[in-house]
Amino acid sequence: MSYILSSVPPQTAFSTLIVALVLAGVLYSSIVGRRKDINPPGPSGNASRELASGQTVAVFNRWRKEYGPIFSFNLGFKKVIVLNNAKATTDLLVKRGDIYSNRPRLVVAHEILSGSMRGLSMQYGDMWKKWRKMQHAGMNGRAALAHREHQSLESTVLLRDLLRTVDVDEHNNLLQRFATSVVLGISYGRRVRNLDDEMVKQNYMALQEYQRANSPGRYLVETWPILLWLPKPLQWFRPPLESIRRKDTNTYLTFFRNVKSRFAAGIAKDCMAVSAIANSKAGSDDLSEVEVAYALSAPFSAGIDTTLATLQYAIVFALLYPEALKKAQVELDAVVGHGRLPTFDDEKSLPYLSAFIKETTRFRPVVPLAVPHAATADNVYEDYNIRKGTVVYGNIDALCRDSTAFSNPEVFTPERFLITSEAGQDKIDPRYVDFNLPFGFGRRICPGMQVALQSSLFWAFDILPPASGILPDPDKYTNVGLTRGPEPFNYRVRPRHVDVAKILEEEGAEADVRLKEWEY
Numbered sequence: 001m002s003y004i005l006s007s008v009p010p011q012t013a014f015s016t017l018i019v020a021l022v023l024a025g026v027l028y029s030s031i032v033g034r035r036k037d038i039n040p041p042g043p044s045g046n047a048s049r050e051l052a053s054g055q056t057v058a059v060f061n062r063w064r065k066e067y068g069p070i071f072s073f074n075l076g077f078k079k080v081i082v083l084n085n086a087k088a089t090t091d092l093l094v095k096r097g098d099i100y101s102n103r104p105r106l107v108v109a110h111e112i113l114s115g116s117m118r119g120l121s122m123q124y125g126d127m128w129k130k131w132r133k134m135q136h137a138g139m140n141g142r143a144a145l146a147h148r149e150h151q152s153l154e155s156t157v158l159l160r161d162l163l164r165t166v167d168v169d170e171h172n173n174l175l176q177r178f179a180t181s182v183v184l185g186i187s188y189g190r191r192v193r194n195l196d197d198e199m200v201k202q203n204y205m206a207l208q209e210y211q212r213a214n215s216p217g218r219y220l221v222e223t224w225p226i227l228l229w230l231p232k233p234l235q236w237f238r239p240p241l242e243s244i245r246r247k248d249t250n251t252y253l254t255f256f257r258n259v260k261s262r263f264a265a266g267i268a269k270d271c272m273a274v275s276a277i278a279n280s281k282a283g284s285d286d287l288s289e290v291e292v293a294y295a296l297s298a299p300f301s302a303g304i305d306t307t308l309a310t311l312q313y314a315i316v317f318a319l320l321y322p323e324a325l326k327k328a329q330v331e332l333d334a335v336v337g338h339g340r341l342p343t344f345d346d347e348k349s350l351p352y353l354s355a356f357i358k359e360t361t362r363f364r365p366v367v368p369l370a371v372p373h374a375a376t377a378d379n380v381y382e383d384y385n386i387r388k389g390t391v392v393y394g395n396i397d398a399l400c401r402d403s404t405a406f407s408n409p410e411v412f413t414p415e416r417f418l419i420t421s422e423a424g425q426d427k428i429d430p431r432y433v434d435f436n437l438p439f440g441f442g443r444r445i446c447p448g449m450q451v452a453l454q455s456s457l458f459w460a461f462d463i464l465p466p467a468s469g470i471l472p473d474p475d476k477y478t479n480v481g482l483t484r485g486p487e488p489f490n491y492r493v494r495p496r497h498v499d500v501a502k503i504l505e506e507e508g509a510e511a512d513v514r515l516k517e518w519e520y
């Protein structure tokens, strides 16, 4: 998932001229009596340099200790506010969803390169609402049943292949292939057999261009959108970006039209593309064909790194907390037994396992700062006047470590999510019942959060330290845009009982055949 912090203003004579214009604007607004800016405390000056280290989470957490739960700073000409407690994030990002559901403006990556069609960075408004409706329709209801079937089959193949493979690098490829296939199954009803797949490569290419276009300081127009007032032929930055856009558009349209042909032939699997085709009404003001084609790429940009990192953390915590893994396995043995793989229907009977997964997402949230929101109107909160256009981060990492919400937050404790009985009364903190904090806030909350994580890994395998005995350090991260995962680590898997290999080989062979329905 990518949404990089904004760009650094360059020091040129031209910028001096613009500064003069901006100052004139500020002077004008103070003369006409605008409410005085009162910002939360924070570091002075332009914070770009400090944030350029790429250690944004660590820097934010340091500033939180220094300036308090709501702090602010300047990034170029942008004002940024970071919310670090549950009250402020709920008050603003959830309860004032009508004001705080926008995204910061991305002139190059979103507007020019993507024709304003990428939902993740889309401004809040009618088009985003249609985009979001399409995401929901494609992930829930009838489509969800097809996703579950596809995901279960892929999961069986994954376990079988993990068992056959000793090399940990190869394990990571298998996990990544699994996450990629699940996500492309959601968008296009299509399976990915290996990571050299053309659809995967082309999607990655488009994503890399988007990330490159987002690199801080790369484009003057990002800091000075006033350059968009130049006649188009004079906008020197535009032609290469538009050429990439034509290529991306072509790629996405080809993917979508492929599903359309399969739909017409009656052979398309249920997926987001199919639900978009089925729900579109001639002559309506729905998303256009090209907008739908772009919308179908959203799960690829937002769903793969996040799913993969969560799976990797589940393995890390199984290694670091073997007693928690053991409890999950005792539960699996009691509910599922040794004779078959777990299914989605077992989920409700596996509370400890589901608590383990929740705790995994809390203990090291994989999108630690969510995706930045932005305010669409001036408003007052506590003692502060927050201006329209202010960028607002909900610091998920800090919220998940808040000791007023989670007792002993630095200890991995799935039990906190279990219902306990005290004096004959069932007890659970209501905040934990639908725990979705790692998935963001309010109207922008992750639409893919129902894409369930797999339970069968722990059914099949004991997760063991490598021969070297070196365990992973959960505080060493690999960052990909706004997503983070653990640094590469070693481990071994060992089948838990005599029947595992036989079941995985048999069910794996059957899954290979059934998955052909998703192959094209």
Ligand code: HEM
Pocket (backbone or CB within 6 Å): 119, 120, 121, 132, 135, 183, 186, 298, 299, 300, 302, 303, 304, 306, 307, 310, 361, 366, 367, 370, 371, 372, 373, 438, 439, 440, 441, 442, 443, 444, 445, 446, 447, 448, 449, 451
């Ligand atoms: C464990 C896995 C995942 C985590 C932790 C996660 C987390 C997040 C977070 C924190 C946000 C930002 C919410 C905000 O702005 O407040 C987000 C947005 C989003 N996620 Fe996920 N996500 C996960 C998996 C997925 C999957 C599997 C998909 C798709 C199949 C997906 C699709 C999206 C999309 C499209 C958005 C943008 C929503 C918008 O801007 O309206 N995510 N996710």
